[in-house]
Amino acid sequence: MHRSMVCPLCTYDTTKLVRIHSVRLGSLKWTLNATILLFICMVMLWNRKYQHFDLVVSSVTAKVKGVAHMHLPGQGDVIWDVADYSGPSQDKNSFFVVTNVIVTKKQKQGRCPEPPVSGRLCRHDDDCERGSWDQHSNGIQTGSCVMFDMLTRTCEVNAWCPIETKTSPPRPALLASAENFTVLIKNNIRFPAFNVSRRNILPEMNDSYLRICQRANDSLCPIFRLGDVVREAGENFSHMAMEGGVIGIQIKWDCNLDYLTRHCLPKYSFWRLDEKESNKTLYPGFNFRFAKHNEVNGVEERTLYKAFGIRFDIMVFGQAGKFSIIQLVVYIGSTLSYYALTTVLMDWLIGTSCYSSDVRQGYSEKKVESVVDKQKNILCVSYVDEDDIRLVKMCHKRRLQDAKTVGVEPRKDT
Incomplete structure (x- = not known):
């Protein structure tokens, strides 16, 4: 007995194509x-x-200008310029402007009760x-x-007194x-992959x-009024000036170098970064302390300032x-x-009630062909001189007598 069989590795399957002649x-x-x-085209162009x-590589510097007049309790009218209100040096991409202060004058090294x-x-x-x-201490306990006052006693400390x-x-x-102060922002950028450099001062x-x-008249002007x-x-500058805060200045460069480089221009946007509501956060605003030292009659004195103000963080993208x-x-x-997606949608439309049942049935019969799974590669071999039946489940090119038996079943006489 001999039947030809096809090895699975020597076959190729393809999708069956059904062509429907329909104007709709x-x-x-x-x-x-x-x-x-x-x-696709709109997404590609947009x-x-x-x-x-290539992403931008940037450096930023800022220069604040302005003069303020204020009245300090116990000190009288004073004039503050940029050296007074700009505070200590900040991060390289930020600057600080003092808007409010608490002043403690004539502090000396000594012993005094702590508040x-x-x-x-x-x-x-x-x-x-x-x-x-x-x-939380201002000094080291002695x-x-x-007595701190008529009703309260506190531990004495070695500190700057009072x-x-x-x-x-x-x-x-x-x-x-300080609302009328101005700041000049200088931003230099570079796109290394294209060897292109630009700056916001054109x-x-x-x-x-x-x-x-x-x-107000030129959106590219690099000089900004703080107000x-x-x-x-x-935000409202007068309200923010009391406790301070943090404002973000974003400079965005989105350049299409397929056009002239002069069309590569910055866009500015602003928003508040810190939480401004006192009932939603602890220690709202922004403040720090600094001191100015001098010597009186050979004794060192200082004036302590608790400065509240607005920090401006400049971010370049x-x-x-x-x-x-x-x-x-x-x-x-x-x-x-x-x-x-076109094929999926049209197959769905034809397979639903949107189309007639006759067309749907005919399309299904043409597109899908059902095949019953049968084991066509199993050969049963029997010899007259043996009492058993040999089962061969793989195709072999050699003689059946030499094939390796996969299974053996007892032979039944009829």
Whole structure:
């Protein structure tokens, strides 16, 4: 007995194609294909998928200008310029402007009672531990319990005396006039992959232009009035000046280098970064302390300032793109699969009640062919001189007598 069998590794399967002659289906197919093509083209042009992109490398410097007049309690009228209100040096991409202060004058090194808000209440010297301190202390305890006022006794400390006692900032802010200060922001950028450099002070901006330019009339003007920056961030400068805060200045460069480089221009946006509501966060606003030292009659003195103000963080983002045939080919290849949506949708329409049952049945019969699974490669071999039946489940080119037996069943006589 011998039957020919085909090895599974020597076969090839293909998708069965059914062609339906229908004006409605043909029109629908080309409409869907045209819609998909339009969508692909719109996405390619809008997101510039045909370009190779490089991220911006940036450096920023800022220069604040302005003079403020304020009245300090116990000190009188004073004038503060940029050296006074700009505070200590900040991060390289930020600057700080003082808008409100608490001043403690004529502090000297000595011994004095610590305020109850930061010190330890006591009744006897035993309640004070000599040499102890914590993160809320203004000095180191001497071990003595002394009168702070007529009703309160606190532990004495070695510190700069008198110790700062006022905690709430003045209202309204003492330097509310900082609203009219201006800042010149200089931003230099580079796209290394394309060897392109730009800056926000454009070549046509000369010294005369920078003296008179205003952002109200020119969105590219690199000089900003602080009040306008806070207003564009959606805040009120007078309210923010009392406790301070943090404002973000974003400079965005989105450059299409397929056009002239002069079209590569910055866009500015502003928003507040910190939480402004006192009932939603601890320690709202922004403040720090600094001191000015001098010597009186050979004794060192200092004036302590608790400065409230606004920190401006400058953040630069951006990218530049240029045509790349590789990116275009990759994008086209990745979008070809979208056309399978047409086939899926049309098969669904034909298979539902949207089409007649006769057409649906005929299409299903043509497209899908059911095949019953049969084991056609099993051969049963029997010899007259043996009592058993040999089962051969694999095709072999050699003689059946030499084939390896896979299974053996007892032979039954009929």
